[in-house]
Amino acid sequence: MAEVDFDVIVIGGGVAGTVGAYQLAQAGREVLLIERGIEAGSKNLSGGVFYCRVMEQVFPDFVEAAPVERRITRNVLSFLNESSHVNIDVWDTRLAEPVNAVSVLRAKLDPWLAEKCEEAGVTVMPGVKVDGLLTEGSQIVGVRSGEDELRAHVVVAADGVNSFIAQDAGIRAKEPMKNLALGVKSVIRLRREVLEDRFRLTGDDGVAYAVVGDATRSVAGGGFLYTNTDSVSIGVVLRLDDLAAKGLDSSAVHDHFLAHPAIAPLLKDGELLEYGCHLTIEDGPAMVSHDLTLPGLVIIGDAAGFTLNTGMTIRGMDLAAGSAIAAATAINRALEAGDFSQAAMDVYRTELDAGFVGADMKTYAKAPAFLENEEMYKDVGRLLADVFHGLYNLDTTPRRHLLAVARDALKRSKLTMTRLARIGWQAVRAL
Template sequence: MKILHAARSLGGTEKMDDVLTTDVDFDVIVVGAGVAGCVTAYQLATKGHSVLLVERGQTPGSKNLSGGVFYCSIMEECMPGFIDEAPIERRITRNCLSFLSESSFVNVDYGDKRLKESVTAVSVLRAKLDEWLANKCEEAGVMLMSGVKVDTLVKENDSIVGIRAGEDELRAHVVVAADGVNSFICRDAGIRAKEPMKHLAVGVKSVIRLPRNVIEERFNLTGDEGVAYAVVGDCTNGVAGGGFLYTNLESLSIGVVLRLDDLVGKGYSSVELHDRFLTHPAIEPFLKEGELLEYGCHMVAEGGQDMVHDLTRAGLVVVGEAAGFALNTGFTVRGMDLAAGSGLAAARAIDAALLKGDYSKVSLDQYSAELDHTFVGKDMRTYAKAPYFLENPRMYGDYGKILSDVMYSVYNLDTTPRQHLLPGAMKALKKSPVKLTQIIKDMYAGVKAL
């Protein structure tokens, strides 16, 4: 067993050697060293269990990509000291919602002293963050194996009893699927079939290097303060989705998230729309004289609650985006906090199962029950209608244009006699193909969904 030999030669602890003499190689095998996998592995190791964390990337984080705002309040519970020790770029103290039309932008720029006083959102770069998380796991006693792709699950009598990678087989009481949005493990376990395209989006992201002082001047920031832009409207050329721009210490994370069915249906390439966004007149000045450091594409779960399937099988627990936990509300893209929250709940349930020696589905279902009472289960339910609302094509063209025309009627002070705001807005609306009743219906749907 090559992997097992490698695991031993990597420096298995005495405790690990004890475990290797029993019928299982580890108490728990976690597949995927993203946020969900690392939190689960760390929590179980600190409770004294033997844990193997398998990651297909050569280093944790090398295969990962996020826009980069981590709503990180949950991390103090998952890994105490996170805020002080983790490789955080900036604290997000300002949020800007930007509506684009082809030639204009209308921004709602929200800053708040309260956001500066507590740290609830930070910008991160996944290559650094995931490596740090994996190091914390190793410090807690987790055996990390990078550069190993899990190929199949090992099943016996309807239970999952281990994993196979190449010719090697490893056994555990519980396997944790933390292998992200395209979770092959969930498919292998019969939990998920291939997701419909409307449940998936493709994200294309660049990291652009700029000197720290230039970022702070351009975005009006001081110290470690940061700003997050959520961009809607024309930035995707009518394709369902949006843009984002986040400030790091010495770089900007910028890109687009595009719903796959609409992207394919409209015949655009994701790269072309990413490049178009970066050259929009509202965006380009932010990037001036920047140097491209990183560029990548990654899928993201967009189906919301409809993408959440079974979370357990006998011997198997599913966490993070593999379980469908991701939320796009247009204001925020969330996945990392839900990954951490689900990892924490899973570790509690697995710990209880290990103590009882009962790895049946019924026993592991404590995870689903527990999750229901956490912010993960509750937020997934609260935003269950968000994906349907965001299917509305008017969000990606008409509304940016209407808003821009209303603002133009207010600020274009030529010699035409002025009108009050309401008649001016009504005139702009009359020019638009969208009827007032439709706008009211859309606003109502938005209020209910978001």
């Protein structure tokens, strides 16, 4: 085999990069993890619900050992209007046995993951930006940072949603705005007792809200609110093309959500701890249809497009970890065989397709198109609120059956029965 500085160089110290590097080091490989931030996590941002079952394959005691905030046992899907909301509130203790999802703060989680990498023998190099790939013919043989060159048998691009590395490799072009969304998020501290009273939580249990409608001032996307130990993570995710088309300012939309009369009381007397913006992926299935490998290169996590937004859940971290595990398996096999050809790297795609990452990307392939339905962001929420208003508003007029109330509400709304049926049918097929 060629002379190299490391068996594997991983670019990016997010969830994907750290999990991949850790798995490879555990298998006895010489691994370098390069992160441009001053430490892992310093540039990263998630809403913060980590569907963490996949981490059992990496750290069997993940939930106990990692710096996680709360176990999510309540999920609220909220249709928010200007002066009303309709919430579907699902509390289920089975979600804690075993723990299905936890809230996390990346500023704590990513440094912990990087520390685990170091303990496993990974050389972690923070504060260094990879500028490009080293190639010999069609083979990727290492990375370039400024004047420095480092060589490896395999390079793993885990450099996040913009992945300049995937672009440098000629795998991806600049992503169209329609495939991307902008996330704007605040972390707001609340005294633990206040938070638990306000959100009806006990112990380490937590709640995750997914909010559509007036959360985003009708821009395609949604709002989220997740409880941490003594803070809430709250923000909006806005599809870039729709945000531009509606001419709205992303921070103003974020502020509008936090000030909404249904939301503001939940944040009352809170102290702003963090505020940040980050791009995220709106149409992951479209992005992962690109190649994910070249000879000597694999692309994982957001860099490859592994994010799924169904309106009810935003998933990226679990898919980042799942894709990293698949990549580590393929790379280990390549290192054993001393074969870093295209065929050897393509084992990664086979591994993905054999597991939940590939399967889920296919299952939810229609979700992004479903979420393009404009009516989801205004009319559906209003219709629901009008139906319930008709039931609860006992104004001494004679009562009518639910069907008649619903028919009247539909007549007043911009939706038609046919349109509603079509949205319902699409929802059933996409989600």
